[in-house]
Amino acid sequence: MSVQRGGLGRVTHIIGEGLEGRIANRHLALFGLGFVGLFFVLPILLLIPESLNLGSTTPFESYRRVANGIYVDAFVRSFLYGFVTTVVTLALAYMLSYFLAFSTERVRTAMILIIVPLWIAYIVRYFGILLFLSPAGPLADLTGFETDLLFTTPAVIIGLANVYLPFAVLPIYNSLNAIDEELVNASRVLGAGKWRTITKVIFPLSLPGLVAAGLIVFILAAGSFLGPAVLGGPNQTMIANVIAQAFLDNFNIQFASALAIVYTVLLVGLLLVFNTLFDLQEVLGNI
Amino acid sequence: MSTRTTTKLEGVTFRALITLVFAFLLLPVLIVVLTSFTQQNFPAIPQEGVSLKWYQELLADQRLLNALTVSLIVSTVSAILSAIIGTIAAIGFVRGEFPYKEQISTVMLLPMIISPVITGIALVRYFSTIQLPSGFPALILGHTVLSLPYVFLLVRSELLTYDRDLERASRVLGADPATTFRHVTGPIISPAILAGAFIAFVVSFGEFTATQFLISPGTSTVPVVIYTMLRTGLTPTINALSVVLIVVMLVLALSSRKLSST
Numbered sequence: 001m002s003v004q005r006g007g008l009g010r011v012t013h014i015i016g017e018g019l020e021g022r023i024a025n026r027h028l029a030l031f032g033l034g035f036v037g038l039f040f041v042l043p044i045l046l047l048i049p050e051s052l053n054l055g056s057t058t059p060f061e062s063y064r065r066v067a068n069g070i071y072v073d074a075f076v077r078s079f080l081y082g083f084v085t086t087v088v089t090l091a092l093a094y095m096l097s098y099f100l101a102f103s104t105e106r107v108r109t110a111m112i113l114i115i116v117p118l119w120i121a122y123i124v125r126y127f128g129i130l131l132f133l134s135p136a137g138p139l140a141d142l143t144g145f146e147t148d149l150l151f152t153t154p155a156v157i158i159g160l161a162n163v164y165l166p167f168a169v170l171p172i173y174n175s176l177n178a179i180d181e182e183l184v185n186a187s188r189v190l191g192a193g194k195w196r197t198i199t200k201v202i203f204p205l206s207l208p209g210l211v212a213a214g215l216i217v218f219i220l221a222a223g224s225f226l227g228p229a230v231l232g233g234p235n236q237t238m239i240a241n242v243i244a245q246a247f248l249d250n251f252n253i254q255f256a257s258a259l260a261i262v263y264t265v266l267l268v269g270l271l272l273v274f275n276t277l278f279d280l281q282e283v284l285g286n287i
Numbered sequence: 288m289s290t291r292t293t294t295k296l297e298g299v300t301f302r303a304l305i306t307l308v309f310a311f312l313l314l315p316v317l318i319v320v321l322t323s324f325t326q327q328n329f330p331a332i333p334q335e336g337v338s339l340k341w342y343q344e345l346l347a348d349q350r351l352l353n354a355l356t357v358s359l360i361v362s363t364v365s366a367i368l369s370a371i372i373g374t375i376a377a378i379g380f381v382r383g384e385f386p387y388k389e390q391i392s393t394v395m396l397l398p399m400i401i402s403p404v405i406t407g408i409a410l411v412r413y414f415s416t417i418q419l420p421s422g423f424p425a426l427i428l429g430h431t432v433l434s435l436p437y438v439f440l441l442v443r444s445e446l447l448t449y450d451r452d453l454e455r456a457s458r459v460l461g462a463d464p465a466t467t468f469r470h471v472t473g474p475i476i477s478p479a480i481l482a483g484a485f486i487a488f489v490v491s492f493g494e495f496t497a498t499q500f501l502i503s504p505g506t507s508t509v510p511v512v513i514y515t516m517l518r519t520g521l522t523p524t525i526n527a528l529s530v531v532l533i534v535v536m537l538v539l540a541l542s543s544r545k546l547s548s549t
Contacts (some may be wrong), residue, residue, distance in 0.1 A: 025383035032376020032473025043413035121493030223402030
């Protein structure tokens with residue numbers, strides 16, 4: 001090893017050394033963890049003392065405020081919309097996944113068409129739905145047909161389901177694809193009809209993928225900011241909007257932190273309840 | 288009705304349903320693109336002819352061009368950073384041996400699980416504590432953290448399928464670890480690293496929710512500008528800007544897919 005080695009040579013040398021020994025590999029992992037710890041985990045954890053505001057004359061004040069009616073409503077709404085979105089999305093995703101797994105034609109194209117929206121910014125996709133539902137929008141302009149859905153709960157659910165649909169297709173498709181075709185054939189040979197085969201063989205075997213998909217969609221939808229912000233009205237405010245409002249409009253970081261912490265605790269609590277019904281480790285293995 | 292016709296009818300109904308679901312998924316994006324070519328003053332589907340005047344409008348608007356520049360700078364720098372850090376972490380987690388490796392590796396994925404609003408307020412608060420200026424430094428660091436899990440997952444899965452015998456062969460034949468990395472390991476995993484960088488760029492380029500907390504006056508990104516414009520009223524300029532966003536994101540995402548499948 002010479003001292004004159006240039007920049008690139010030195011970098012590859014360091015990485016090469018790193019690939020060599022076990023201790024160095026552990027250090028590489030530690031470096032990644034340190035970065036996430038320092039610039040993600042620590043900032044999130046610091047919201048806890050921030051929310052308690054212990055130095056002030058009125059500690060826990062923020063938490064008392066969280067129990068207020070309008071904020072409780074926002075929590076209930078987040079989990080409710082999250083749940084309804086999950087049900088709608090899973091139904092649509094199951095159809096698409098079934099088509100992808102058991103149809104023989106143009107599956108590659110169909111798969112690309114499902115994945116492409118994942119690569120397009122949420123804001124653009126919500127904007128598209130806004131255009132669709134807008135009473136003075138292009139659809140109304142072209143067909144004369146107007147909906148009064150915009151800024152209502154169904155509009156928000158439509159938006160959330162649209163945006164998170166591709167996330168749900170992937171795990172369901174994987175679990176359907178993994179089903180041994182011989183099992184389906186056996187069911188048919190033994191005299192079960194198409195529907196009986198679906199409900200008694202295919203559906204139960206795809207359950208792990210379905211549960212994983214539901215989990216992803218629920219977490220994403222319940223925490224959505226843009227869905228209600230673009231497509232909802234004042235009565236569709238979800239928890240993310242309340243947090244943003246507390247911070248951006250009222251500059252109240254203590255209250256925003258308290259809301260964020262209560263939300264995260266509730267979400268983790270829900271996941272733990274869920275864990276007693278399904279094995280979370282196994283579910284996450286399906287993603 | 289014979290069973291044959293029932294099956295046929297079922298098939299037709301199922302196909303119709305699938306078509307509807309695809310329409311539901313894709314039409315919103317399509318309508319954004321289509322109405323960007325309108326000649327009218329609001330986003331309408333062009334009927335009498337197309338016009339590019341809203342794209343010209345875009346080129347004449349300093350604020351929008353500035354947002355585009357900011358977005359490109361932030362996404363490029365944060366993608367490079369997150370490719371480097373993500374790759375180092377992925378190598379560490381695949382090759383390193385330590386207890387609870389699997390469980391600990393989920394920490395690397397936390398930024399994609401926590402609601403971006405919470406990430407946003409946590410980061411902006413933290414950055415002001417450590418006195419990191421808002422604007423570019425905050426945006427770049429924030430986007431690096433948010434896109435890191437994607438690079439980590441991509442490079443990790445590439446390393447897991449990688450044949451370590453190639454490395455051993457290189458060593459047996461007398462190459463030192465640096466040479467082995469430069470001529471064997473590096474070339475094999477570099478498409479995955481580049482694919483990861485492209486996906487990190489895409490994630491950063493479209494991020495809105497956490498970003499709205501990190502911007503400073505003068506460093507608005509494209510999604511933030513689109514959101515602000517949406518609140519003030521519908522003009523086809525929003526469409527033109529959205530189409531630029533779509534094109535950049537799709538080109539990079541497709542390149543990434545090409546790289547990771549080869």
